[in-house]
Amino acid sequence: MPTKGASADAADPGTVRPGGRTARVRASVLRAAGDALVEHGIHSLDLADVARRAEVGKTTVYRRWGTTTGLIADLLADMADMAEQSVPRTGSGSLTEDLRSNARLVAATLTDPRQGPLFKAVIAAATCDERTARALHRFHATRIKEWAPCVEGAVARGELPAGTDAREVIRAVSAPLYYRVLADGDPLDDAAADRAAAAAESAARAGAYIG
Amino acid sequence: MPTKGASADAADPGTVRPGGRTARVRASVLRAAGDALVEHGIHSLDLADVARRAEVGKTTVYRRWGTTTGLIADLLADMADMAEQSVPRTGSGSLTEDLRSNARLVAATLTDPRQGPLFKAVIAAATCDERTARALHRFHATRIKEWAPCVEGAVARGELPAGTDAREVIRAVSAPLYYRVLADGDPLDDAAADRAAAAAESAARAGAYIG
Numbered sequence: 504m505p506t507k508g509a510s511a512d513a514a515d516p517g518t519v520r521p522g523g524r525t526a527r528v529r530a531s532v533l534r535a536a537g538d539a540l541v542e543h544g545i546h547s548l549d550l551a552d553v554a555r556r557a558e559v560g561k562t563t564v565y566r567r568w569g570t571t572t573g574l575i576a577d578l579l580a581d582m583a584d585m586a587e588q589s590v591p592r593t594g595s596g597s598l599t600e601d602l603r604s605n606a607r608l609v610a611a612t613l614t615d616p617r618q619g620p621l622f623k624a625v626i627a628a629a630t631c632d633e634r635t636a637r638a639l640h641r642f643h644a645t646r647i648k649e650w651a652p653c654v655e656g657a658v659a660r661g662e663l664p665a666g667t668d669a670r671e672v673i674r675a676v677s678a679p680l681y682y683r684v685l686a687d688g689d690p691l692d693d694a695a696a697d698r699a700a701a702a703a704e705s706a707a708r709a710g711a712y713i714g
Numbered sequence: 715m716p717t718k719g720a721s722a723d724a725a726d727p728g729t730v731r732p733g734g735r736t737a738r739v740r741a742s743v744l745r746a747a748g749d750a751l752v753e754h755g756i757h758s759l760d761l762a763d764v765a766r767r768a769e770v771g772k773t774t775v776y777r778r779w780g781t782t783t784g785l786i787a788d789l790l791a792d793m794a795d796m797a798e799q800s801v802p803r804t805g806s807g808s809l810t811e812d813l814r815s816n817a818r819l820v821a822a823t824l825t826d827p828r829q830g831p832l833f834k835a836v837i838a839a840a841t842c843d844e845r846t847a848r849a850l851h852r853f854h855a856t857r858i859k860e861w862a863p864c865v866e867g868a869v870a871r872g873e874l875p876a877g878t879d880a881r882e883v884i885r886a887v888s889a890p891l892y893y894r895v896l897a898d899g900d901p902l903d904d905a906a907a908d909r910a911a912a913a914a915e916s917a918a919r920a921g922a923y924i925g
Contacts, residue, residue: 544842546757623841623842624841624842626837626838626841626896626897627837627838627839627841627842628838629896630834630835630837630838630896631755631834631835631838636899637899639897639898639899640897640898640899643897643898643899644898647898671909674890674893674898674900675890675913677893677897678889678890678892678893678897679885679886679889681889681892681893681896681897682885682888682889682892682893685837685840685841685892685896686837686850686851686854686888686889686892687851687854687855687858687885688847688848688850688851688854689885698882698922698923701917701922702886702914702917702922702923703913703917705916705917705920705921705922706912706913706914706916706917706920706922708920709916709917709919709920710916711909711912711913711916711917712909712913
């Protein structure tokens with residue numbers, strides 16, 4: 504719907520025409536918000552500062568995103584889009600390969616020089632801000648839902664037991680990678696990603712995620 | 715060594731006599747630090763404020779803990795002691811039961827009305843403060859090391875494949891529980907804990923944590 508007006512865009516920024524002015528403004532503002540977050544953390548995030556960095560009118564930013572939480576929610580939506588576009592989600596026909604792609608994507612995101620600090624800043628903010636927490640939960644719910652078909656395919660092919668909860672398997676792939684980054688600080692590399700994928704697959708085959 | 719002086723206590727607060735004045739001061743200060751953290755987050759943590767809350771001299775607090783990071787590190791050490799004292803770590807002789815105890819302990823800690831917010835505050839602080847991150851990593855390393863024997867016992871009994879990395883198994887039990895609390899917000903209850911333990915055990919039996 505390329506002719507949508509600004510107020511419709513505000514309600515659903517994901518539907519704007521990719522090359523249009525509204526999309527360019529969004530890209531500038533989200534880039535500026537990411538820079539500000541990585542530099543100063545979420546507590547100092549300020550819409551007026553973001554507008555200045557993005558060279559966009561303050562009124563535009565306030566009208567479209569309203570609050571820093573609205574901005575963070577949109578930033579998360581954008582990060583999810585970017586991450587998902589970079590890797591094919593399903594279709595290899597091999598559960599092992601699909602889960603490994605998923606694990607490597609999560610590991611690459613969490614260790615990326617820009618995305619990594621952004622994720623950490625958002626997770627930190629979510630521990631003390633309910634609205635940021637909800638945006639983060641939606642991000643994860645969307646991500647898990649998008650990857651679930653590779654597990655459902657494996658169930659349909661008889662590779663995994665009937666009744667396997669696809670969401671639990673996808674979550675099990677991500678969890679050890681987040682744990683390394685947030686809790687025990689052990690290095691997060693491809694080997695750790697592959698192990699997380701293999702462990703989730705083994706547990707799934709053994710029926711640990713049924714029901 | 716109950717006759718140790720204050721400066722030795724500062725170097726190793728864990729060795730003080732439990733009932734002594736030094737131990738009472740430590741308990742008051744750590745309780746006050748926890749209150750302040752839960753109320754205002756780590757960014758507003760201030761040694762003078764903690765001293766006031768604890769009704770302890772400011773000089774004592776500065777001399778013994780030095781910085782807020784030193785205080786957080788000691789708070790983590792104390793939380794680890796408390797958590798470990800509340801549940802027998804090993805000795806059931808059943809890997810399934812040991813891993814389940816471990817998972818339920820982690821879940822109980824993360825959902826505890828006081829410990830939960832404390833952990834979240836420390837994890838949030840660790841994302842942007844290197845010294846807090848190191849204290850947090852040490853906390854997890856200690857915890858994992860203390861629980862590893864239950865996995866090593868299972869390897870010795872032939873329940874798990876030779877060469878299984880005990881630390882990876884313990885980490886795998888915790889990871890999905892932290893992920894729920896920090897990332898996707900799904901409820902963390904006994905069922906989730908039991909599933910995390912069962913999944914880690916299945917993966918371990920299948921050899922996913924060898925080497």
